[in-house]
């Protein structure tokens with residue numbers, strides 16, 4: 001009896017582990033657009049194992065019954081990136097507003113059945129969008145937000161960058177695993193439109209993982225014919241120059257679009273004091289938003305919540321930080337991130353701020369011919385929300401928690417009157433101003449120092465103009481080719497210090513020579529590249545500095561300097577590669593004259609530059625020659 005019972009139990013267990021069709025080992029599914037969202041779709045996945053994968057597609061749902069599917073497509077692009085074999089099938093010639101079912105079949109089996117719906121091609125259909133960004137640190141918050149995408153079944157998601165913290169393979173694999181939570185229980189997938197944040201170290205990351213068509217990561221897509229044009233801008237390349245020219249041309253050619261939305265990473269006027277202003281975006285983009293009637297701008301990066309009244313660039317007594325409220329023709333700015341990143345305090349409201357807060361959130365946006373509505377979803381509080389009715393995706397489901405500040409839970413933007421007006425004459429700045437600002441800027445003490453497995457790269461600046469971007473680039477082939485390892489926005493103070501740590505590199509590639517260079521892109525798109533080797537050449541001319549030679553017996557040198565005000569003093573001995581061979585530091589020295597002894601016993605013979613800094617500013621330089 002007991003034995004019989006055991007076999008029954010074992011039989012049940014066995015049945016549980018026998019799948020009906022063996023599943024292909026594919027994962028990390030995603031769908032995107034390169035071209036017209038009403039007739040195209042890109043299907044992306046990671047091929048873990050198995051041979052000859054194909055995408056099987058049909059307007060009819062055949063489940064996992066592979067032979068029934070009408071269309072078979074091979075991946076046209078296979079991109080090995082971030083430890084994954086990213087396969088992409090670019091589908092074209094699809095029917096608008098139509099659901100397509102698909103599976104991926106390979107030598108090992110068949111994937112689960114998924115589906116997507118193309119965008120409508122005319123403005124009669126109301127659209128639902130989700131927009132947010134900054135998912136880099138907190139997986140649980142990120143997962144909760146992703147689950148809500150599955151429940152709300154929007155036409156697409158606009159994602160404003162900073163998906164992961166360090167842009168590593170492991171973090172991206174986790175991110176794409178978490179993205180699977182945006183797939184609804186019935187297999188419905190939501191297309192994603194990605195923008196680059198500062199935690200994506202290069203454009204290539206998003207091109208490789210989402211098959212983005214634009215190598216510069218700025219592009220526009222239209223949903224619903226003339227109903228909506230979505231602009232994705234790139235805060236990590238120059239906002240002026242080519243990007244501005246492209247934006248202006250596209251806006252000029254898109255005056256028929258009833259609604260225009262822009263998404264990009266850096267908020268022009270962050271609502272936390274911990275983040276810098278992004279004046280260059282304001283000058284280059286906000287003026288165009290106003291001129292061409294962009295209705296909504298979605299920003300990220302600051303990890304606070306904000307919405308503004310409609311504003312336009314402007315000066316005068318009613319303006320605040322360069323924006324002025326204009327209910328008729330202004331742009332509503334919303335943001336700023338919070339898809340699972342460390343929250344910040346909203347301590348920098350302006351006179352035109354509608355509301356601000358600090359919680360995990362994304363925007364839920366409806367667009368039809370007459371109005372646009374923007375809601376802010378408190379994602380942490382909406383864990384128990386029900387899914388929308390697939391036949392009425394605009395009705396707030398039970399359990400979905402909306403932010404309800406005093407200004408109201410719904411921002412309604414009525415359709416603009418089609419009036420175009422020139423922006424105020426003071427914007428944008430003149431070419432000559434930008435040229436003068438570029439020439440006035442100084443980069444000081446650009447250096448690379450090896451510290452065990454890390455290389456510390458530092459530089460300081462004076463007179464940084466607004467809207468400057470730095471790209472630190474590395475070469476492993478003696479300067480033949482460079483790749484960007486870090487992108488930073490300028491701090492825009494009179495004097496700034498920057499530090500980048502190139503981690504683990506010396507362990508991965510021992511014995512390799514590394515060249516670094518610093519590329520500066522100014523707000524008008526002009527670039528200036530500063531090579532560490534050029535610095536050596538420049539500083540090779542050390543003859544202009546006074547010579548000090550160490551005492552032949554004690555190997556000491558005597559250094560004299562004076563301070564006009566209290567300062568932290570650092571004394572660095574740099575070799576011809578501008579690497580620190582020795583250093584001394586003195587904290588909080590009073591004004592006065594000093595003479596210090598520097599022991600060079602442990603320093604190899606050779607030529608050096610001795611630099612004395614007070615509060616990080618160079619006050620004296622000496623030439624040092626240590627002879628055998």
Ligand SMILES: [Fe+2]
Pocket residue numbers: 162197198199265300301302
């Ligand atoms: Fe960011």
